[in-house]
Amino acid sequence: MDKQSSYQIDKIACNTEKEINRLKGQVNLFWDNEIKHYTEFGLRDGMTVVELGSGPGFVTEKILNKFPGVNITDIEIDPVLVDYAKKHLSHKGLNRYQVIQKSIMETGLLENTFDFAITRLLLEHLPDPVNAVREVFRILKPGGIAVFIDNDFEMHIMTCPHIPELRELYEAYCQSRYLEGGNPKIGRELPTILKKGGFSNIHFEIINAHNEILGEDLFLKSEGIGIPFKLVQDGFLTSKALGKISIGWRNMLKCESHSITRQLYMAAGEKIL
Numbered sequence: 070m071d072k073q074s075s076y077q078i079d080k081i082a083c084n085t086e087k088e089i090n091r092l093k094g095q096v097n098l099f100w101d102n103e104i105k106h107y108t109e110f111g112l113r114d115g116m117t118v119v120e121l122g123s124g125p126g127f128v129t130e131k132i133l134n135k136f137p138g139v140n141i142t143d144i145e146i147d148p149v150l151v152d153y154a155k156k157h158l159s160h161k162g163l164n165r166y167q168v169i170q171k172s173i174m175e176t177g178l179l180e181n182t183f184d185f186a187i188t189r190l191l192l193e194h195l196p197d198p199v200n201a202v203r204e205v206f207r208i209l210k211p212g213g214i215a216v217f218i219d220n221d222f223e224m225h226i227m228t229c230p231h232i233p234e235l236r237e238l239y240e241a242y243c244q245s246r247y248l249e250g251g252n253p254k255i256g257r258e259l260p261t262i263l264k265k266g267g268f269s270n271i272h273f274e275i276i277n278a279h280n281e282i283l284g285e286d287l288f289l290k291s292e293g294i295g296i297p298f299k300l301v302q303d304g305f306l307t308s309k310a311l312g313k314i315s316i317g318w319r320n321m322l323k324c325e326s327h328s329i330t331r332q333l334y335m336a337a338g339e340k341i342l
């Protein structure tokens with residue numbers, strides 16, 4: 070496996086099964102908003118799609134369900150997640166996909182193959198995102214579109230009432246990811262990285278989730294305690310700070326008119342030769 074990535078499912082959180090469920094929650098949290106942008110950027114039924122860093126396959130599942138004529142190739146580096154995705158997608162009765170264990174840095178796929186590419190929450194974990202983008206550019210057909218989605222941890226979950234200690238958690242998370250070669254504040258750089266990677270006609274959006282619109286449950290499922298616990302275990306966060314965050318979170322939820330919001334950054338580019 071590529072040791073350079075700052076996301077390894079068996080190391081980033083305390084429990085792999087719970088982390089897979091958190092990834093599912095995170096897909097569900099943004100999906101209604103996200104799919105609108107995929108179609109706006111050009112995703113259509115009948116296309117040949119590639120998803121890079123596809124993880125457990127939850128995005129692939131949603132796209133296959135929405136577009137009965139789409140075929141998807143998943144590229145995922147972690148053999149555990151490759152296996153999980155294959156089982157999950159076949160259990161859902163889907164068959165228009167293949168999951169290949171490869172790195173986005175060198176997919177081994179033929180050039181000029183795909184109409185549409187999705188890379189979700191992967192560039193932020195790579196030490197060389199520009200060359201990852203170049204590889205996505207290479208495998209797209211001329212006229213093909215690639216969408217890259219990432220966080221920027223300057224702005225993550227924001228609440229009202231405000232929980233000041235959340236900042237401590239996110240800075241601890243950033244410190245840990247930076248040390249492993251990632252860039253958790255990459256969101257703001259996406260258009261520049263796409264341009265360096267060869268793309269033209271670049272668009273840039275921030276997609277939002279809000280508890281008033283989506284309900285509380287989706288937020289709770291997309292967060293979880295696995296990563297914060299691991300940050301405490303690894304010495305990036307004190308257990309006292311984590312305790313204060315839990316109390317702040319509970320108090321915030323008790324407040325009748327509370328708000329919770331979170332953003333993802335989405336950049337799309339076209340391969341024009």
Ligand SMILES: C[S@@+](CC[C@H](N)C(=O)[O-])C[C@H]1O[C@@H](n2cnc3c(N)ncnc32)[C@H](O)[C@@H]1O
Nearest residue numbers: 071074092122123124145146147172173189190
């Ligand atoms: C944060 S997860 C996101 C999973 C999925 N894209 C989603 O949005 O739910 C990052 C994924 O990228 C995978 N990954 C890490 N480094 C990779 C690489 N060099 N090439 C391909 N996949 C990689 C991880 O194993 C993990 O499945």
